[in-house]
Amino acid sequence: MELRPNQFQQQRQSLSITGQVIQSIRLLQYGNHELEEFLREQADDNPLIKVVGGASDMPAKSEAARGVENNRQSCPNAALRLPISGAGDDMPGPDQYIEARVSLRDHLIAQVDLMLDAPVDRLIAREIVESLDADGYLRRDTEIMADLLGVPADRFDAVLRTVQSCEPTGVAARDLAECLSLQLAERDRLTAPMRALLGNLGLLGDYKIDALARVCGVDAAGVMELARQIRELDPRPGLQFDAEPLVMALPDIHVEMAEDGTLSVALNTDVMPRVLIDREYHARISARIDGTAEQRFMIDSMRNANWLARNIDQRAQTILRVATEIVTKQSDFFRYGAGSLKPLSLKDIAAEVDLHESTVCRAVADKYMMTPRGMFELKFFFTNALGVVDGDDMLSVETVRHRIRQLVDAEKPSAILSDQAIMDTLRSEGIDIARRTVAKYREMMDIPTSRKRKRLKAPLPVSRGFMAAAE
Structure with missing residues (x-):
């Protein structure tokens, strides 16, 4: 068989995904903080994009933005230096007002340097400090550490006691x-x-x-x-020490209930950043530039800014559609509580809002809803289903867990319910559940076993002479 190169024509259809579609998918799964960070990066690279609003928007940033605009109007030719990274971010942001965090290592070394004079002792102390884990414990074998440093064990122990006397108390414990x-x-x-x-x-x-x-x-x-x-x-x-600052969760959706029980759903626009396109600046600069590269840059910048603004609007509308349908499906939860939570899947919401299941999954990722009953992650409303003994009705897993919690909280010290007894009670109420499922849900809710609960709830005698006996 002879193999040789040949040319031929072939027509076929293929599905390709554009960069704009990829950007839309990424924006949908971002939370508020990630979205704002992404938009700030885009604004640094694109002079036509202005980011307004957002969770971390401060008056200082607005003043900085006005300062940049004044500079543009007073010095229009300066805008030809494109792009200027970090423009508009020279003013201090809220992160610059956060207290500087001192690491556990630096905190301890600063103390032992004042408490120890001998260079050898300082070397031992630094080795101990460097060996501490995040909890502040010394997990290494002290005898092996002393041998590696070539110092007597009693001297090592003396330095260890010195480190243990530092703040915070309890550090360097074994x-x-x-x-x-x-x-x-x-x-x-x-x-x-x-x-x-x-x-x-x-x-x-x-x-x-x-x-x-x-x-x-x-x-x-x-x-x-x-x-x-x-x-x-x-x-x-x-x-x-060494703990990362917690990022506060802010609601993307507000749900309010009127006096007649009607539920209303709205976007929390205060925490959602918006993208504005500076078309006046684009027209002024486009009229002054002559080079082909500069013209191409401005054209690309305008096209990317339009796509970004369109994707941000589409993201907000998708989140609102999904959240509205969730509230409609789980309306009994908002009116009557966790015991009325219904089984719900991503597929159910996707069918109602005419979206793909993966799109719904991205829309609920890292999104929160503020309700009259508190703030919940959107994923909270999606629960699996359990069957009932008689009939075709289904109950949500969260409803069953809530009922198990109620049974445990109501039990008396003299009548502690075992997993078998809880299963029998739930079956008598029409919930088809196995004993091992009860045990799994109990462990997920951090509820002790019946034997431990019996000891925890047992009444204890009161002793007035304990402190004297302890001393």
């Missing part, structure tokens, strides 16, 4: 018991019963009060008082 004991010693609460309790934290985790009472030499009320003192401590002192 285990939880040592961390708690360091904090209790500082408060002058490290009594003999407390030492016994710290040596048996496993019994406290299992809530074996009677066994702890025998070990600590106090009664049940005394054990509860010791446990109360432990709850006041910080088991992870290192987390006070």
Whole structure:
């Protein structure tokens, strides 16, 4: 068989996705903070784009924008230097007013440098500090560390005690018991019963009060008082440092209910950034430029700005359509509470609003809704379904969890419900559920087992002479 090059014509159809469609998909799945950050980057690259509004919009930024506009009007030829990265961002933003965060390493080294004079001791202290994890614990073997540094074990331990005396109290501990004991010693609460309790934290985790009472030499009320003192401590002192600032979740949708029960849905335009196109600036600059490259740049900038503004509007309308349909499907939840939440899937919403299921998934990602019952993520309203014993009706998983929580909260100390008893109760109410499903939902809600709940809810005698016995 002879192989040789050949030319031929072939006609076929193919589906291609444009850059504008890709941008539209990306914008839809962005949350408010990610969207605003993306638009600010686009504004830096495109001189025709103005970003207004948004969660982090401050008066200082408006003043900066007016300053840039004044510069353009006074010096129109200066606009030929395209693009100028960072224009309009010279004024301080809200992030520049956030307190500078000091790392745990820097905080401890600053202290040990003042407490230790010998260079060898400072070297040991720095090795200890560098070995701490995010919680502030020293997880490495101290004997191995001393051998690697070539120092006696007693000298290493002395430096370790110095590091443990630094703030925050409890840092450089080798285990939880040592961390708690360091904090209790500082408060002058490290009594003999407390030492016994710290040596048996496993019994406290299992809530074996009677066994702890025998070990600590106090009664049940005394054990509860010791446990109360432990709850006041910080088991992870290192987390006070090196923590990223939390980004506040802001609602994208507002839902209000009138006196007659009618629900209204609206976009929260205060947190949604908008894109404005500076057409006056475009006309003024286009009339002054002569080069082909500059003209092409302005044409591309205008086209990209138009596409971006159109995609932002389309994003807002898609989110509003999806949110409105969610409120319509889950209207009973807003009127009567979590027990009335219905089974709902992305496919159900997609069929109603005539969108693809993946588009609905992007529209609800990282979006929040403010309702008369609080703020919820849009994904909260999508729950799986459970069948009922008689009939074809379905119940949402969230409704079943809510009912399990109600049963556990209402149980008496003398009549704790097991998973089997909860299953029997739900089946008597018409909910078809298995015992292992009850156990799974209970664990998801962080509800202890029936044996542990029985110990937790058991009444304890009150002892007036505990503190004297503990001392």
